[in-house]
Amino acid sequence: MQPSPIRDLTVGLFVLAGLAAIAYLSVQVGGLQGERGFHLYATFDQIGGLRPRAPVVVSGVQVGQVSSIELDKNLRARVNMDVDPSLELPVDTMASIMTEGVLGNKFLALEPGAEDELLKDGEEIAFTESAVLLERLIGKFVNDAGLDEED
Amino acid sequence: MSTEPGQEFRVALDGVYLKRGDRQVLRGLTCGFPRGQISVVLGGSGCGKSTLMRLVGGLTRPDSGVVRVAGEDISRMSNRRLFSVRERIGMLFQGGALLDSMTVFDNVALPLREHSKLAEPDIRAEVSRRLVAVGLEQVGELYPRELSGGMNRRAALARAIVTDPEIVMVDEPFSGLDPINVRRIEALLVELNRRLGITLVVTSHHLASSLRMADRIVFMVDGRAISGTPEALLQSDDERVVAFLEAEKDQSTEDYAARTDAFPVAGGAA
Amino acid sequence: MRLPAVERIGFKSQLFVDHLGGLAVFTLSVLRCAFVPPFRFRRFVDEVFDAGVLSLSIVCLSGFAVGAVLGLQGYDTLVRFGAEANVGAMVGLSLVRELGPVLTALLVIGRAGSAAAAQIATMVTTEQLDGLRMMSIDPIDFVVGPKALALLVVMPLLAALFILFALFGGYLVSVMLLGLHGGTYFASLESAITFADDIVPSFSKALVFGALVGFIATYRGYTSEPTSTGVSAATTGTVVTASVCVLLFDYVITALWGI
Numbered sequence: 001m002q003p004s005p006i007r008d009l010t011v012g013l014f015v016l017a018g019l020a021a022i023a024y025l026s027v028q029v030g031g032l033q034g035e036r037g038f039h040l041y042a043t044f045d046q047i048g049g050l051r052p053r054a055p056v057v058v059s060g061v062q063v064g065q066v067s068s069i070e071l072d073k074n075l076r077a078r079v080n081m082d083v084d085p086s087l088e089l090p091v092d093t094m095a096s097i098m099t100e101g102v103l104g105n106k107f108l109a110l111e112p113g114a115e116d117e118l119l120k121d122g123e124e125i126a127f128t129e130s131a132v133l134l135e136r137l138i139g140k141f142v143n144d145a146g147l148d149e150e151d
Numbered sequence: 152m153s154t155e156p157g158q159e160f161r162v163a164l165d166g167v168y169l170k171r172g173d174r175q176v177l178r179g180l181t182c183g184f185p186r187g188q189i190s191v192v193l194g195g196s197g198c199g200k201s202t203l204m205r206l207v208g209g210l211t212r213p214d215s216g217v218v219r220v221a222g223e224d225i226s227r228m229s230n231r232r233l234f235s236v237r238e239r240i241g242m243l244f245q246g247g248a249l250l251d252s253m254t255v256f257d258n259v260a261l262p263l264r265e266h267s268k269l270a271e272p273d274i275r276a277e278v279s280r281r282l283v284a285v286g287l288e289q290v291g292e293l294y295p296r297e298l299s300g301g302m303n304r305r306a307a308l309a310r311a312i313v314t315d316p317e318i319v320m321v322d323e324p325f326s327g328l329d330p331i332n333v334r335r336i337e338a339l340l341v342e343l344n345r346r347l348g349i350t351l352v353v354t355s356h357h358l359a360s361s362l363r364m365a366d367r368i369v370f371m372v373d374g375r376a377i378s379g380t381p382e383a384l385l386q387s388d389d390e391r392v393v394a395f396l397e398a399e400k401d402q403s404t405e406d407y408a409a410r411t412d413a414f415p416v417a418g419g420a421a
Numbered sequence: 422m423r424l425p426a427v428e429r430i431g432f433k434s435q436l437f438v439d440h441l442g443g444l445a446v447f448t449l450s451v452l453r454c455a456f457v458p459p460f461r462f463r464r465f466v467d468e469v470f471d472a473g474v475l476s477l478s479i480v481c482l483s484g485f486a487v488g489a490v491l492g493l494q495g496y497d498t499l500v501r502f503g504a505e506a507n508v509g510a511m512v513g514l515s516l517v518r519e520l521g522p523v524l525t526a527l528l529v530i531g532r533a534g535s536a537a538a539a540q541i542a543t544m545v546t547t548e549q550l551d552g553l554r555m556m557s558i559d560p561i562d563f564v565v566g567p568k569a570l571a572l573l574v575v576m577p578l579l580a581a582l583f584i585l586f587a588l589f590g591g592y593l594v595s596v597m598l599l600g601l602h603g604g605t606y607f608a609s610l611e612s613a614i615t616f617a618d619d620i621v622p623s624f625s626k627a628l629v630f631g632a633l634v635g636f637i638a639t640y641r642g643y644t645s646e647p648t649s650t651g652v653s654a655a656t657t658g659t660v661v662t663a664s665v666c667v668l669l670f671d672y673v674i675t676a677l678w679g680i
Contacts, residue, residue, distance in 0.1 A: 007467075007470055008466060010470065010474050011466050011469050011470050011473070011474060014469070014470075014473050014474045014477060014578070015469070015473075015578065017578075017582060018473075018575075018577070018578025018579065018581055018582055019578070021578070021581035021582045021584070021585045022577065022578070022581040022624065024585065025517070025581055025584060025585065025620055025623075026616055026620050028611070029513065029517075029588075029610060029611055029614050029620070030614055030615060030616035030619065030620035031611065031614075031615060031616055032616035032620070051612065052615070053611070053612050053615060054612060055608075055612075100506075104506055105506075105608070105609070105612060205551075208551075208554075208555050210551050210554060210555070234557040234559075235557070237554070237555055237556070237557045238557055240555065241555075242552070242555040244548045244551065244552055245548070246547050246548060248547060248548040248549050248551065248552030249549070249552070250544075250549055250552070250553075251543075251544075251547075251549070261556065261558075262556045262557075262558075265556065265557070265558055266556075266557060310556075
């Protein structure tokens, strides 16, 4: 076959485009990333459908994501997260599990406290608020209503 | 079977048997091709001429018997060693067998680029020289599919001889060509033999050209061979040889008769 | 006592084992040429052009169409449950896990695999491979190897582009046409797909399919009968065998990965 520079160029471009597509799918869509410097964890009684890779937000702005979820010794849910290392979070920060809309995805919201001391890499966020389960809420509401009627 | 004394066979087959499927193609084929001569292998279609070529090239292995090329038995040789023997052989296949993804020039240059240590300018010079020799210096940049049958075969010949092999095998060089191209290829082959002393083995069923160019004729019939000079063959009283020669003669006269029928000579009486 | 039916099964299975053995030896010698010099980089690049660049347009176009249909169907189904926010997840998961690698493989079989088989079979018929052997050039090294390896390398690249175009197609339909919020589409997509459970199996599949298509196509071409029916048998055989193998292996890989 005749060597042709244009042909070789298209082969090169094709390979680059393919590699770029693989990289995009791995990093952006698949969430592959190198070790981030700042890991935190929080323990909850009930995570109610929070999944790994769920966003971690402060005042509605995404600052990181849930890296993994496991059960600790006391059978409570331990949620590990990676957050932006430049973030200065006080030790009395509160972590709560919230829902986008009524049936939407769960995410983890951080609410910074007022202490001067800051959270360091690998530390626990002590104050947590578990997920609100819609089923329980409804159940409770129905029960309460029932009791009211009996009175 | 006549074996002239004092002749050295560069290629020799001895008692070769070969079966293809249910058909016994060769039954004890014994023949030899002397150094520096033109040998023509004659015989009807399907008598095993192409198989003979493939045996010599090591492309087909015999069921039994010995195939000797330049003194070495290649019938049971490893593929690796076969590759070194093949460097002494150039082969011109019936259809040319040029690689259709490359230009004619690159096809002819391929054996040099693969095996010689020549620099690219030297290779280009050598290839151009060969293309001039076969009269194709104008078409080097064309692809094989753009050539006529005769040009294709001449290009393949250039490729077969570009590494200066001592033996050149040519399979059916004249089939499907017009008389002018037959003459042209024939002249090229004879020139190769006379100028470079190449041992030529040509298969053909074209009697006239075979008789013109051959130093020696190997006539194949029933999976065996009858060898001798062209004169000896013409005078042979072997009935199978006579039958083949008669059939060829009939065919030429038929052609002639057909032509005179189509264009009757004015005033001529049959 | 003769049992013709049993004999036939025996004969067929013997042929099959012969084929498998032949394919194994063939595969080894092709792999060998990837690691042992001479390296035919020039030929490899040319084959990547044939198998990859020339398949690019059909792969991207088909990907776009498949993604658009998934978006339309997914939205239509999910909106009944008020879960249309998950269109991205649905489109993404089905594409990355199954449709991307499998459909790309089927397209490549039809476009490049059949062409490779036909080309090699034609070279058998016209004695081009014997011609190479007579020039002391190994046809596996010179013709077969670059083709098989190009198909193997090209498959994951094409699968990635297929998935990308399909995600874009799904985005266009669900966001531009059906009015879903763009951020929702990508958020749902990105939170549903993980690297270890989705992306890695996806490209592993594409690589395995590439190897299957490469070896089957070149093997069928290389072992074809030197006749014109041989060429057509090699081409048809490639499409049928390779397609079935891709679907079977898809199941096996999916099951083994424990999805």
